[in-house]
Amino acid sequence: MKNIENKEGNETIDSLPSSTKLAIELKNITKRFGHVVANSDVNLKVSAGTIHGIVGENGAGKSTLMNILFGLYKPDNGTIFLNGQAVDVNSPEKSIALGIGMVHQHFMLVPTFTVLENAMLGNEGSMFLQSGEELVLDRLKGLSENYGLDVDFEAIISDTPVGMQQRVEILKALNRGAKILILDEPTGVLTPQETIGLFDILRSLREKGVTIVLITHKLKEIMSITDTVSVMRGGKVVANFSTEKTSPEELAENMVGRKVLLSIKKPTLKVGNPVLEVKNVSHESKDGVNVLKDISFDLRQGEILGIAGVAGNGQSELLDILSGIETLQRGQITVNDKTILPYQDWNSKKAREFGVAHVPEDRHKRGLVLPFYNYENSILGYHRNEEYSSGFLMDKRKIFNFVDDLVENFDVRPRSSSISSGKLSGGNQQKLVLAREIESNPKILLVGQPTRGVDIGAIERIYEDLMKLKSKGTAILLVSVELDEIMSLSDRIIVMNQGSIVGETNSSDATELDLGKMMSGLEKV
Amino acid sequence: MSDSNIIPKWLSVGVIPLMNLFLAFCVSGLFIFFIGENPFRAISVMIKGAFYYPGAIGYTLYYTTNFIFTGLAVALAFHARLFNIGGEGQAYVGGLGVGLVCLVFDQYVVGFLVTILAILGSVIFGAIWGIIPGYLQAKRGSHIVITTIMFNFIAAALMVYLLVNVIIEPGQMSPETRDFESGVGLVQIHILAKYLGLDMAMSPLNLSFIVALTVSVGFWFLVWRTKFGYEVRSLGHSETAAIYAGIKVSSTIIIVMAISGGLAGLVAINELLGVHNKLLLGFTAGYGFTGIAVALMGRNHPFGIFLASLLFGALYQGGTELDFEFSSITREMVLLIQGLIILFSGALAYMLNPLVERAYLKYYGNYSNA
Numbered sequence: 001m002k003n004i005e006n007k008e009g010n011e012t013i014d015s016l017p018s019s020t021k022l023a024i025e026l027k028n029i030t031k032r033f034g035h036v037v038a039n040s041d042v043n044l045k046v047s048a049g050t051i052h053g054i055v056g057e058n059g060a061g062k063s064t065l066m067n068i069l070f071g072l073y074k075p076d077n078g079t080i081f082l083n084g085q086a087v088d089v090n091s092p093e094k095s096i097a098l099g100i101g102m103v104h105q106h107f108m109l110v111p112t113f114t115v116l117e118n119a120m121l122g123n124e125g126s127m128f129l130q131s132g133e134e135l136v137l138d139r140l141k142g143l144s145e146n147y148g149l150d151v152d153f154e155a156i157i158s159d160t161p162v163g164m165q166q167r168v169e170i171l172k173a174l175n176r177g178a179k180i181l182i183l184d185e186p187t188g189v190l191t192p193q194e195t196i197g198l199f200d201i202l203r204s205l206r207e208k209g210v211t212i213v214l215i216t217h218k219l220k221e222i223m224s225i226t227d228t229v230s231v232m233r234g235g236k237v238v239a240n241f242s243t244e245k246t247s248p249e250e251l252a253e254n255m256v257g258r259k260v261l262l263s264i265k266k267p268t269l270k271v272g273n274p275v276l277e278v279k280n281v282s283h284e285s286k287d288g289v290n291v292l293k294d295i296s297f298d299l300r301q302g303e304i305l306g307i308a309g310v311a312g313n314g315q316s317e318l319l320d321i322l323s324g325i326e327t328l329q330r331g332q333i334t335v336n337d338k339t340i341l342p343y344q345d346w347n348s349k350k351a352r353e354f355g356v357a358h359v360p361e362d363r364h365k366r367g368l369v370l371p372f373y374n375y376e377n378s379i380l381g382y383h384r385n386e387e388y389s390s391g392f393l394m395d396k397r398k399i400f401n402f403v404d405d406l407v408e409n410f411d412v413r414p415r416s417s418s419i420s421s422g423k424l425s426g427g428n429q430q431k432l433v434l435a436r437e438i439e440s441n442p443k444i445l446l447v448g449q450p451t452r453g454v455d456i457g458a459i460e461r462i463y464e465d466l467m468k469l470k471s472k473g474t475a476i477l478l479v480s481v482e483l484d485e486i487m488s489l490s491d492r493i494i495v496m497n498q499g500s501i502v503g504e505t506n507s508s509d510a511t512e513l514d515l516g517k518m519m520s521g522l523e524k525v
Numbered sequence: 526m527s528d529s530n531i532i533p534k535w536l537s538v539g540v541i542p543l544m545n546l547f548l549a550f551c552v553s554g555l556f557i558f559f560i561g562e563n564p565f566r567a568i569s570v571m572i573k574g575a576f577y578y579p580g581a582i583g584y585t586l587y588y589t590t591n592f593i594f595t596g597l598a599v600a601l602a603f604h605a606r607l608f609n610i611g612g613e614g615q616a617y618v619g620g621l622g623v624g625l626v627c628l629v630f631d632q633y634v635v636g637f638l639v640t641i642l643a644i645l646g647s648v649i650f651g652a653i654w655g656i657i658p659g660y661l662q663a664k665r666g667s668h669i670v671i672t673t674i675m676f677n678f679i680a681a682a683l684m685v686y687l688l689v690n691v692i693i694e695p696g697q698m699s700p701e702t703r704d705f706e707s708g709v710g711l712v713q714i715h716i717l718a719k720y721l722g723l724d725m726a727m728s729p730l731n732l733s734f735i736v737a738l739t740v741s742v743g744f745w746f747l748v749w750r751t752k753f754g755y756e757v758r759s760l761g762h763s764e765t766a767a768i769y770a771g772i773k774v775s776s777t778i779i780i781v782m783a784i785s786g787g788l789a790g791l792v793a794i795n796e797l798l799g800v801h802n803k804l805l806l807g808f809t810a811g812y813g814f815t816g817i818a819v820a821l822m823g824r825n826h827p828f829g830i831f832l833a834s835l836l837f838g839a840l841y842q843g844g845t846e847l848d849f850e851f852s853s854i855t856r857e858m859v860l861l862i863q864g865l866i867i868l869f870s871g872a873l874a875y876m877l878n879p880l881v882e883r884a885y886l887k888y889y890g891n892y893s894n895a
Contacts, residue, residue, distance in 0.1 A: 034882065325768055349771030358769070366769040369762045376755065381770035383755050392751050 022084065023048035023180055023211035024069070029078035031064055038064040039075070040235040046228070048083070051202060051212040053222040053243070056232030057255055057455035058426050062215050065232070066182050069213075070102045071095035082180075096122070101173025102182040107165050111158040115151050116140070119171045136175065143174050147204050162310075163194035170201065174210075181205065182213045187221060191310050192483065192516030199225050219248040220484075231255055256457050264463050264488050267471040271491065272301030275475045276322070276356075276444050281331030283317050283499075291317045293499045295331070299444065304466070304476045306490030306507065308483060310519050314499035315479045316361055319448050322477070323358035324351035325366075336443055352381060357437035359430075361448030361479065367433040370422035374412070377421045378403040378436050402439075410435035411461055427458025434462060438469055445469060448479045463489065483512055497521040532885045537878070538824070542870055544877055546836075549869035553862040560853050567847060567854065574846025575839035583715065583728020584845075589831075589838030590730075590795045593737040595816025596834055597744050598788035600825035602669075604748055605781045606761040611658060611673030612789040613813025614680030615651040619790020621684065622650030623797045624804030627705040628692065636708025643709070644736075644794050651790015652783040654680060659782025663775035669782075677813070688806050701805040711736075711799045731799030733791070740788065741827035747784075757781055789813060818867040821874075840866070 024046040031039040039061045046052040056062045067073045069080065071089040079086050082098055089095045092102075109118045116133060119140055126132035137153065144151060149167045157165060166186060173181055183202075187195045202212055202225060214226060222229050223243060231239045231254040239254045253259055276299040283292035292314045299305050307315050320326040322333065324347045333340045335354045340346050351358070360366035368377050379388050379399055388399050403417040412424070412431045421429060430450065437445060450466070451459045466489065470476055480486050486493055486507075493510055495503040495518040503518040554564035575585045595612040602609035626646035630639045658672035688700040711732040715725040748754040760767040760777050767774060796808045819837055823829030844859030869876075 034886070323769075324771070347771055347773075348769055352771060360769055362765075365763065365765045367766070369759050369766045371762050372759070380759065380766065383752055383770070389752055392753065394750060394752055394755060396750075 021048045022046065023050075023082065024213070025081035025084075026065070026069070027079045027081065029065065029068060029075045029080075031061075031068060031073060031075050037235050039068070042078070042232075042235070042237050044230060044237060045240075046211060046213060048211050049206060049209045050227040051206055051214060051225055053214045053216065053226035053229040054232060055215075055217060055219065055222055055229060055251055055255060057217070057457075058453055059455070060232040060255070061235040062232050063184065064235075066102070066184060066213065066215060069095070070100060070182060096176050096178070099177055099179035100182065101170075101176060101178025101180065103166065103169040103173060103184065103186060105185040105188060107162075107169055109157050109165055109168060111156075113157055114153065115155050115157060115160065115164070115168050116153040118157055119151075119153075119168050119175055121172060123176045140171055140175060143171060146208065147174070148201050149174075161194075162189045163191075163197065166190070166198065167201070170205075178210070180211045180213070182215070184215045185217070186214070187216065187218065188481070189311055191520045192512055193520055195221070219251050222251065223248060233257060252456055256455070258457075264467065266489075266491075267467055269302045269471055269473075271303040272473065274298040274300050275336055276477070277332075277334040278322070279332040279334075281318075281321065281328065281333065283314075283321060283326070283329050285317070291499050292321075295499075295501055297494055297501065297504075299475045299477055301475055302470055302473045303492065304470055304478055304490045306486035306493040307477065307479045307496055308486045308493055308515055308519060309481070309496035311481045313496045313519075315496055316448070317499075318496075319358070319361065319446055319477075319479055322351075323356060323360075323446055324348040348381065349384075352440065355441075355443035356446065357440050357442030357444070358446045359434050359437050359448060359450060361452070363426075363429050363433050368421045368429060371420055373418050374407065374421055374424075374432060375399050375403040375417040377432060378406050378417075380436065382436070382440060406435050406439060407432070410438075410465065425455065425458075426453040427455045427462075430454050430462060431458060434465060438465060442474055445474055445476045446479075447476060449481065450478070451480075451482065451485060483515055487512070487515070495519055532878075532882055536881060536885065538829075541877055541881060542822070542874075544881075545870040545874065546866065548877075549862075549866040552869075553865050556858070556861060557854065560858075562851055562853055567851065570850045571840075571843035571847055573843075574850075575843035578846070580715075580726035580728040581842060581846075583726065583730040585835070585838045585842040586734055587728060587730045587795070587800075587838070588841040589834045590734045590737045591792050591812040592815060592819045592834035592837050593741060593830060594791040594795070595789050595813050596819030596823055596830040597740065597827065598785045598813075599816045599820035600823065600827075600830060601744065601748070601757075601788065602781060602785045603820060603825045604754075604761045605757045605778060606764075607659075607662070607778065607781060607785075608670050609655070609658075609673055609782065609785050609789075610670055610817065611654065611676045611786070611813070612816045613809050613811065614673070614677035615654040615786040615789035616792035616809045616813050617677075617680045617684055618654040619647040619651035619787075620793035620797055620804055620808060621687065622646030622648070622790065623793045624692065624702055627709055627797075627804075628702060631706040631709045636706065636710070639705075639709045640711065640798060643798055644791075647790040647793040648787040649790075651793075652787040655782040655784075655786020655789070656779055659779040659786075662782075663778040684806065688804070692804070699805075702803045704803045705798075709798070710802055711794060713799065729800045731795065733795035733799045736791065736794065738831075740791065741831060744788075744827045753777075753780070789816070815863075818863075818871055821867075821871040836866070837863070
């Protein structure tokens with residue numbers, strides 16, 4: 001193993017081929033939040049007309065750095081150079097004026113406005129809407145054709161697919177004259193096909209001289225689209241590479257600071273009897289939308305069943321019903337030979353009694369009470385169990401004994417029972433939730449987005465824990481928007497689109513493209 | 526509301542509230558100066574009035590008792606993220622409980638027993654006045670702020686009707702019931718002291734104060750040591766997480782509002798059983814509303830609520846003295862001072878945080894790569 005500690009600091013920057021023209025140069029940027037140093041002496045060079053990737057784990061300082069560049073934060077130290085000139089970017093307006101555009105992870109669009117109204121926002125062209133719209137529409141149509149940004153200007157944003165919303169965001173930035181485009185985790189909500197489309201757009205933007213900074217945690221994307229890449233860790237840029245000269249393994253190693261196993265060893269295990277049977281489940285949301293349509297599947301002992309799909313195609317609702325958070329409206333669920341019928345008394349408490357544990361998709365909203373201490377969160381949902389209480393009182397000693405073992409065995413850092421869970425990193429929060437649910441010895445584990453916002457080191461650990469649980473014979477239902485994760489963990493995969501199951505396949509036969517087609521609803525298998 | 530995680534706890538819960546208080550007094554001093562009085566003399570009158578004159582401490586603690594009850598009532602609801610503005614009405618209806626129990630039983634049952642029943646009556650009636658808005662919130666989604674405010678008016682109207690038409694002492698004009706029989710009521714502390722051979726100045730301070738302290742300890746125990754308290758706090762911090770944990774949201778809301786109403790109802794034992802010895806119109810005198818400020822300042826913790834109650838008790842009592850001593854300082858001026866304190870320690874509670882953080886980092890901070 002190479003000793004990567006030697007790459008610490010900025011030495012490698014000089015080893016990069018020095019380009020003639022730099023679009024962005026950040027010099028010695030430092031940003032503190034109280035005691036926490038979010039960016040420490042960061043240097044970054046991005047050549048004009050290239051695509052530069054920034055990778056790093058959560059909390060490595062990527063977003064802070066980009067927010068500084070976009071004028072949302074003011075750095076404590078350091079200078080920003082744009083096209084060789086030192087500039088003072090002290091507000092988003094200023095940075096837009098300087099030609100920087102940002103596409104945020106969560107789109108900043110007005111859902112009830114049309115595509116055109118959204119795209120012209122911030123640069124309306126004229127005081128009067130009518131003449132402004134005509135003016136801007138012309139310009140936008142030009143941009144749209146030039147860069148392959150295919151949008152329907154008349155459509156209302158809330159009716160358009162996320163892929164198009166993202167193109168609107170890019171158009172909006174270009175309409176304001178952006179020459180530098182920052183994209184923060186742009187592929188999180190896209191199908192593989194949409195991702196390919198986005199990358200085509202990015203390439204054509206690059207050809208026209210636009211400089212692109214791409215923040216992502218998906219190493220595969222870095223490898224396929226960027227020209228150069230910087231790795232951030234602990235608030236510092238720890239390495240810079242020319243993309244063609246590096247590998248995902250090397251990038252991951254730099255992100256984490258040690259060697260990581262990206263592959264997963266699946267225990268070979270004969271699956272047992274079905275423990276969860278879902279029959280013809282349909283569900284109507286509060287707004288009257290049919291979010292689940294006639295879902296049927298079963299899950300067996302020792303099996304991991306993956307549910308693939310673009311976020312918002314009914315997976316969340318399915319998890320909610322199975323875990324007792326939502327009432328079952330139609331269909332039938334059989335859990336360990338106990339049958340639940342529509343509108344029967346079915347809640348999270350009962351689900352736990354039936355041996356169903358649940359790692360929810362959103363650990364901030366559901367899985368944890370953030371201001372609670374670890375010891376309080378370690379029994380959330382199980383606080384009525386006799387192990388942690390006597391009569392109506394909580395037994396603090398028993399709880400502390402339990403949580404001390406828990407953080408030790410599942411490597412939750414810092415190993416403290418009396419720190420607010422809200423202060424843990426995403427990965428450690430997730431480890432805590434997973435640990436709690438695994439320790440309840442479930443027959444069935446429902447897992448939603450186990451690695452969303454989780455650093456690579458923790459991902460490794462979470463996969464290991466899931467595999468250990470599988471080999472103990474627990475049935476696991478895995479919902480994830482990360483196709484790689486579904487493909488490498490599951491034994492069987494079902495794909496959901498618009499509330500229906502559109503396909504099922506064994507993970508050994510699955511290819512990313514096939515799954516992608518099913519996810520986008522193009523093909524039924 | 527979020528506490529800073531930069532400065533240590535003794536600064537954020539100890540020093541900063543004192544600084545806020547100091548600022549409030551400074552601004553109050555300015556006002557007193559502008560109306561032509563000497564602010565230093567005013568403050569000395571106030572402090573003497575609250576702590577120094579004979580019986581002053583008794584009066585201060587008597588007011589404190591009311592604020593502890595209403596402060597705890599608001600705080601418990603806050604822990605479930607419910608804003609119970611109905612403390613006033615709940616206390617008022619709690620008084621009805623006390624009054625009815627006493628009027629019905631005091632001629633047949635020994636006074637001690639009647640007193641115990643009357644205390645229960647105050648809690649149960651207050652609880653009922655909390656349960657109804659709680660039920661409406663939990664099952665019907667009517668916002669608790671709106672319903673509790675309305676219930677204050679309903680309580681006031683109900684009490685006027687009953688006191689004027691039904692339970693008024695026959696043959697008199699003022700809307701009050703007859704006096705409770707002797708032997709019913711909570712002993713005043715100065716009388717108790719006399720039995721023990723101590724000489725204390727007369728004041729309305731009575732055994733309710735002890736009840737208030739006991740209830741405070743019970744409050745702490747309930748919120749931080751029981752499963753129910755755990756569920757309440759889970760619900761208060763995150764309803765979605767509470768549902769995930771299998772906590773029954775609606776029944777928790779209803780029970781919290783019952784206990785909250787019961788706590789507010791206890792104001793009646795201090796006022797009616799401890800002092801007035803009869804049920805009368807308007808005995809709640811705004812204590813229910815001030816309880817909101819007390820809970821806010823006391824950060825929903827019984828110890829904080831005790832300190833805040835003490836402060837407000839001292840202000841009430843010292844303010845009365847101000848009113849006596851200075852012709853130009855009226856009751857309204859005292860309300861102004863109270864308002865400023867609520868402003869600085871409630872609404873502007875975190876105003877000084879950045880300043881203190883910066884100062885703290887400058888003298889103690891080391892920019893480690895933590």
